[in-house]
Amino acid sequence: NPGSAPPRLPFSRVTQEDLAFFRTMLPGRTITDPDLLKSSNVDWLKTVEGNSEVLLRPKTTEEVSQILRYCNERNLAVCPQGGNTGLVGGSVPVFDEIILSTSLMTQVLTFDNISGILTCQAGCVLENLSNYLEERDFIMPLDLGAKGSCHIGGNVSTNAGGLRLLRYGSLRGTVLGLEVVLADGQILNCLATLRKDNTGYDLKQLFIGSEGTLGVITAVSILCPRKPKAVNVAFLGCSSFKQLLETFQCCRGMLGEILSAFEFLDASCMSLLEKHLKLTNPITESPFYIVIETAGSNATHDEEKLHNFLEEVMTSSLVTDGTVATEATKIKALWSLRERVTEALTHEGYTYKYDISLPVEKIYDLVQDMRGHLGDRAKNVVGYGHVGDGNLHLNITSPSKDPALLASIEPYVYEWTSEWKGSISAEHGLGLKKRNYIYYSKPSEAVALMGSIKAMLDPKGILNPYKTLPDNIH
Numbered sequence: 356n357p358g359s360a361p362p363r364l365p366f367s368r369v370t371q372e373d374l375a376f377f378r379t380m381l382p383g384r385t386i387t388d389p390d391l392l393k394s395s396n397v398d399w400l401k402t403v404e405g406n407s408e409v410l411l412r413p414k415t416t417e418e419v420s421q422i423l424r425y426c427n428e429r430n431l432a433v434c435p436q437g438g439n440t441g442l443v444g445g446s447v448p449v450f451d452e453i454i455l456s457t458s459l460m461t462q463v464l465t466f467d468n469i470s471g472i473l474t475c476q477a478g479c480v481l482e483n484l485s486n487y488l489e490e491r492d493f494i495m496p497l498d499l500g501a502k503g504s505c506h507i508g509g510n511v512s513t514n515a516g517g518l519r520l521l522r523y524g525s526l527r528g529t530v531l532g533l534e535v536v537l538a539d540g541q542i543l544n545c546l547a548t549l550r551k552d553n554t555g556y557d558l559k560q561l562f563i564g565s566e567g568t569l570g571v572i573t574a575v576s577i578l579c580p581r582k583p584k585a586v587n588v589a590f591l592g593c594s595s596f597k598q599l600l601e602t603f604q605c606c607r608g609m610l611g612e613i614l615s616a617f618e619f620l621d622a623s624c625m626s627l628l629e630k631h632l633k634l635t636n637p638i639t640e641s642p643f644y645i646v647i648e649t650a651g652s653n654a655t656h657d658e659e660k661l662h663n664f665l666e667e668v669m670t671s672s673l674v675t676d677g678t679v680a681t682e683a684t685k686i687k688a689l690w691s692l693r694e695r696v697t698e699a700l701t702h703e704g705y706t707y708k709y710d711i712s713l714p715v716e717k718i719y720d721l722v723q724d725m726r727g728h729l730g731d732r733a734k735n736v737v738g739y740g741h742v743g744d745g746n747l748h749l750n751i752t753s754p755s756k757d758p759a760l761l762a763s764i765e766p767y768v769y770e771w772t773s774e775w776k777g778s779i780s781a782e783h784g785l786g787l788k789k790r791n792y793i794y795y796s797k798p799s800e801a802v803a804l805m806g807s808i809k810a811m812l813d814p815k816g817i818l819n820p821y822k823t824l825p826d827n828i829h
């Protein structure tokens with residue numbers, strides 16, 4: 356199967372001399388205890404496991420630079436790791452790559468409360484940054500279910516989308532600067548804090564979404580919005596996906612600039628939330644559920660808009676039932692119905708995950724088509740995701756790993772996506788699992804150019820080998 360591990364490339368193996376070098380440079384932060392290494396060798400989904408014997412925990416950019424200079428000279432492969440919440444097998448070693456963790460790079464460097472520009476080290480946990488900013492009346496421009504563990508460096512390396520993209524756009528717009536250590540140890544300081552800077556090529560974009568294959572991100576500067584004064588969340592039920600899309604259209608028109616999220620989950624997701632996480636459905640059972648968030652600066656104005664919108668969708672029967680929250684704990688509870696679907700699925704056995712961009716009117720057709728295609732060979736075929744961004748999370752479960760089922764899903768799912776000119780990875784990246792399917796979304800000329808860029812920046816290929824680029828490019 357094209358998603359499984361290729362043969363090991365001829366990198367050096369870590370020797371006692373190498374360990375002695377690392378221990379001198381990072382005393383107490385060169386981890387070789389197999390028990391401590393275990394969780395860093397396995398991905399969040401527990402579907403990919405490497406066999407690294409050493410985990411390094413630098414605290415500074417200079418240390419990252421020294422590590423990479425050494426590894427490059429010695430031809431030792433390196434797997435950069437943030438919070439290890441990635442979903443495509445990119446954040447764990449495939450064989451014995453050295454794990455370079457950003458977990459001790461947790462300093463906020465500067466925050467400007469006029470421009471809202473934050474600069475911080477790559478290992479800051481997203482939720483900690485959110486809390487830091489909220490105390491200063493700002494928020495992070497991105498939010499996702501893994502916020503309690505994922506690092507900002509990991510978010511940038513995967514170009515994570517998440518729940519606020521609809522409102523604040525992609526990290527390609529909000530990240531203003533990066534500091535990156537290249538494979539040979541060179542430090543590239545592009546940590547600009549400017550909103551506008553058209554001086555030559557925008558090199559930081561190369562590293563955004565490159566999944567640790569072109570350099571190690573050590574610091575990030577990012578533009579943060581003001582904390583909205585009023586936040587409301589509505590949780591609604593719809594009887595068909597067509598009505599859900601009409602609700603989306605109506606919502607954009609009536610809520611306009613205060614709309615900050617439009618997410619959905621289907622009834623199968625709701626059953627799994629109830630079954631595994633004991634969450635309660637707050638409204639009448641429906642085939643589809645929507646989470647709408649508004650974020651604005653005037654509570655009365657926002658509530659009036661939301662009220663008018665709800666009245667419209669209820670009277671026109673687009674929506675069958677709904678509930679609204681304005682208070683923080685209730686908002687959190689409604690959001691958890693969307694955010695915890697990924698977690699609920701892990702209790703079902705083995706999950707085959709697909710993160711697809713499609714024209715928005717097509718996104719649920721893929722789920723229905725897949726149900727018909729797989730019949731009772733799959734335990735569950737569920738759909739949820741970011742309607743506002745045309746991004747479907749299609750998840751298929753089986754009691755355990757099932758190669759025959761996988762052969763029925765792939766490449767079928769990619770062919771389907773490509774036929775509708777979609778993307779086979781909207782936000783999770785390609786990692787190990789999807790690397791060989793890149794051609795379904797990119798022409799071969801583009802992939803070849805990616806290969807040339809990789810060869811230029813990392814001639815020995817030590818950075819996150821076996822990931823992102825297809826095997827024929829390495």
Ligand code: FAD
Nearest residue numbers: 437438439440441445446500506508509515516517567572
């Ligand atoms: P890791 O998993 O550690 O690494 C991810 C990749 O980046 C790997 O290839 C790794 O080598 C590389 N990397 C990490 N740090 C660096 C660095 N400093 N320099 C260079 N390369 C680096 N994603 C979304 O886009 N939207 C969502 O809504 C979303 N929701 C999620 C919900 C849950 C419950 C979970 C578990 C995951 C979710 N994800 C989502 C997946 C998402 O990719 C990650 O959560 C997050 O962006 C990864 O950050 P991390 O620090 O955990 O990175």
